[in-house]
Amino acid sequence: MAIVAKPSKLGTFGRPVLAWTVGLLFFFPIFWMVLTSFKTDADAVKPEHLIFFQPTLENYLNMTENYDYWRFARNSVITAVMATLFTLFVGIPCAYAMAFNPSRATKDVLMWMLSTKMLPAAAVLYPMTFLTKSAGLFDTHFLIILVLSLINLPIVVWMLFTYFKEIPKDIIEAGKMDGVNTWGEIREILIPLAWGGIAATALLCFIFCWNEAYWTVRLTTTNAATLSKLIEGNRAPEGLFFGRLSAVSAAAVGPIVVLGWFCQKQLVQGLTFGAVK
Amino acid sequence: MGRIVLKSVTKSFGDVEVIPPLDLTIEEGEFAVFVGPSGCGKSTLLRMIAGLEDLSSGSIEIDGQDATQVPPAKRGLAMVFQSYALYPHMSVRKNIGFPLRMAKMAPAKVTARVETAAKSLNLMDYLDRKPADLSGGQRQRVAIGRAIVREPAAFLFDEPLSNLDAALRVGMRLEIGELHERLQTTMIYVTHDQVEAMTMANKIVVLRAGVIEQVGSPLELYHRPRNTFVAGFIGSPKMNLISGTQAQKYDAATIGIRPEHIDVSMTEGSWEGYVGVAEHLGSDTFLHVHGSGVSEMITVRISGDISVNQGDTIYLTPQSDQLHRFDAQGTRIP
Numbered sequence: 001m002a003i004v005a006k007p008s009k010l011g012t013f014g015r016p017v018l019a020w021t022v023g024l025l026f027f028f029p030i031f032w033m034v035l036t037s038f039k040t041d042a043d044a045v046k047p048e049h050l051i052f053f054q055p056t057l058e059n060y061l062n063m064t065e066n067y068d069y070w071r072f073a074r075n076s077v078i079t080a081v082m083a084t085l086f087t088l089f090v091g092i093p094c095a096y097a098m099a100f101n102p103s104r105a106t107k108d109v110l111m112w113m114l115s116t117k118m119l120p121a122a123a124v125l126y127p128m129t130f131l132t133k134s135a136g137l138f139d140t141h142f143l144i145i146l147v148l149s150l151i152n153l154p155i156v157v158w159m160l161f162t163y164f165k166e167i168p169k170d171i172i173e174a175g176k177m178d179g180v181n182t183w184g185e186i187r188e189i190l191i192p193l194a195w196g197g198i199a200a201t202a203l204l205c206f207i208f209c210w211n212e213a214y215w216t217v218r219l220t221t222t223n224a225a226t227l228s229k230l231i232e233g234n235r236a237p238e239g240l241f242f243g244r245l246s247a248v249s250a251a252a253v254g255p256i257v258v259l260g261w262f263c264q265k266q267l268v269q270g271l272t273f274g275a276v277k
Numbered sequence: 278m279g280r281i282v283l284k285s286v287t288k289s290f291g292d293v294e295v296i297p298p299l300d301l302t303i304e305e306g307e308f309a310v311f312v313g314p315s316g317c318g319k320s321t322l323l324r325m326i327a328g329l330e331d332l333s334s335g336s337i338e339i340d341g342q343d344a345t346q347v348p349p350a351k352r353g354l355a356m357v358f359q360s361y362a363l364y365p366h367m368s369v370r371k372n373i374g375f376p377l378r379m380a381k382m383a384p385a386k387v388t389a390r391v392e393t394a395a396k397s398l399n400l401m402d403y404l405d406r407k408p409a410d411l412s413g414g415q416r417q418r419v420a421i422g423r424a425i426v427r428e429p430a431a432f433l434f435d436e437p438l439s440n441l442d443a444a445l446r447v448g449m450r451l452e453i454g455e456l457h458e459r460l461q462t463t464m465i466y467v468t469h470d471q472v473e474a475m476t477m478a479n480k481i482v483v484l485r486a487g488v489i490e491q492v493g494s495p496l497e498l499y500h501r502p503r504n505t506f507v508a509g510f511i512g513s514p515k516m517n518l519i520s521g522t523q524a525q526k527y528d529a530a531t532i533g534i535r536p537e538h539i540d541v542s543m544t545e546g547s548w549e550g551y552v553g554v555a556e557h558l559g560s561d562t563f564l565h566v567h568g569s570g571v572s573e574m575i576t577v578r579i580s581g582d583i584s585v586n587q588g589d590t591i592y593l594t595p596q597s598d599q600l601h602r603f604d605a606q607g608t609r610i611p
């Protein structure tokens with residue numbers, strides 16, 4: 001963007017148009033999904049009822065009655081919150097150490113952590129299923145929290161590391177001179193100073209946890225099943241019940257969309273690693 | 278309290294040796310200034326004393342105790358950083374009281390000490406402000422306040438005045454000097470500014486590339502610089518260093534004469550030259566003289582104002598008792 005020195009006519013008019021087009025394009029599926037969730041299953045597949053139809057709450061009412069929506073929702077909240085807390089609990093000291101007491105290996109460790117994200121999840125599906133089953137952890141909250149934490153730790157440490165790097169080293173050293181131990185330093189100086197960055201990281205981590213589907217679907221049956229599992233479960237046995245499926249999906253993404261709406265600023269900051277102020 | 282001894286201290290960053298083996302003793306109550314050009318290792322040395330930087334080898338003793346492995350907080354030293362390093366999220370009151378709170382001092386006692394410090398530093402009106410709402414000089418005072426409340430064994434200053442404008446710098450220089458007078462606590466002060474060194478120090482340590490070139494009182498360094506580096510570094514304007522035939526007349530490879538130790542005459546003298554630039558400051562006049570017998574340009578400082586102009590022929594005579602002689606290695610000839 002910086003390459004364009006002077007905003008051209010195309011820039012001043014074209015860019016908003018482009019932005020709106022892309023925005024609507026991304027928004028449309030969600031809009032359609034929410035719309036469909038208010039149609040009966042029969043209406044949902046009829047083209048003549050694409051826009052005009054008799055809205056009904058039937059799908060939503062059925063959902064709480066038949067599928068126990070709240071149990072899935074509760075599991076999603078528990079696993080996402082706990083995993084986010086655990087990730088921060090491990091990630092903050094880790095990023096602190098790497099930002100302020102770097103060793104020769106710090107750069108390599110960071111790269112290695114990121115490289116674990118490149119491992120195809122499918123490659124470890126069978127070992128994971130087998131191991132968790134034989135360890136008796138299959139379909140437990142503990143397992144899902146652990147898996148979600150491990151998946152997100154690399155990105156969380158990276159994000160925190162970039163935020164911590166922005167804190168002047170002098171301030172951390174002043175703390176050391178003033179007699180603070182490591183935990184005190186993290187509590188009294190680091191966390192208050194990097195609060196915005198930590199919040200953005202936590203938010204993003206929470207969203208990633210909430211949206212995770214690969215492992216939550218495969219490592220749960222009922223006990224620890226999250227909303228991802230609920231959507232997945234509605235697809236298979238019921239066939240073409242689009243109205244119902246849309247309602248389940250809307251109810252699953254709803255909370256996170258609302259959260260995202262209220263925290264837009266932090267989210268953008270988080271996704272751009274603080275580059276946009 | 279506050280005697281610091283460095284024994285064969287060295288520091289390398291990777292393969293680069295920044296401080297070759299170095300020995301130094303700073304006596305109790307002394308105001309020691311480390312001075313030297315940028316990058317010569319002053320900050321590194323100070324940070325090693327503070328404990329913020331590990332030693333590559335050697336040891337540090339504080340008040341007779343080996344402190345080499347002691348973490349910074351346990352050394353009983355306080356540091357004032359060039360960037361002030363105040364905690365931006367805390368008020369002035371919280372900043373100053375922070376080390377005391379960390380030491381688990383009773384809140385009432387903390388308040389009392391913070392207010393005493395704030396009073397002595399004229400910060401009473403700013404106690405509830407955040408650092409961002411203070412001027413540079415006020416921030417510096419807060420940083421000093423945070424250091425003094427702890428009643429440390431010694432204060433470490435790393436170029437504390439270099440972010441201030443010239444007028445404030447002079448004022449703060451005096452304040453720090455007064456603070457030392459009042460507390461009589463050991464202070465180690467790092468600067469690249471030889472004027473700060475000369476005006477504040479009891480003991481100046483001149484460093485070049487991690488090596489101590491000379492240790493002494495300001496006047497010792499002024500009157501008896503051990504080599505050409507110290508001779509050129511201490512004093513303003515700089516000492517004139519002249520080599521060649523004029524130096525040989527004095528049996529030296531290089532001779533040095535300070536601008537204020539040269540007599541000027543319009544009619545006769547040792548060296549003839551003409552005036553390149555004349556700077557009239559009122560109290561002093563600086564003449565930059567190009568000589569016929571001397572290849573170097575010579576700076577002369579004359580007290581008061583004299584009427585000379587560019588191009589005037591002039592005769593210079595160095596005061597022989599103020600002449601410094603150096604051998605080919607640049608070392609002083611006694």
Ligand SMILES: Nc1ncnc2c1ncn2[C@@H]1O[C@H](COP(=O)(O)OP(=O)(O)O)[C@@H](O)[C@H]1O
Nearest residue numbers: 290291295313314315316317318319320321322
């Ligand atoms: N953390 C570090 N890693 C590598 N080199 C360093 C580090 N800190 C300082 N140096 C080098 O050590 C030398 C001395 O630095 P410093 O003590 O900051 O000098 P001064 O304070 O006298 O300007 C410089 O050449 C600097 O580049």
Ligand SMILES: [Mg+2]
Nearest residue numbers: 319320321436
């Ligand atoms: Mg320095």
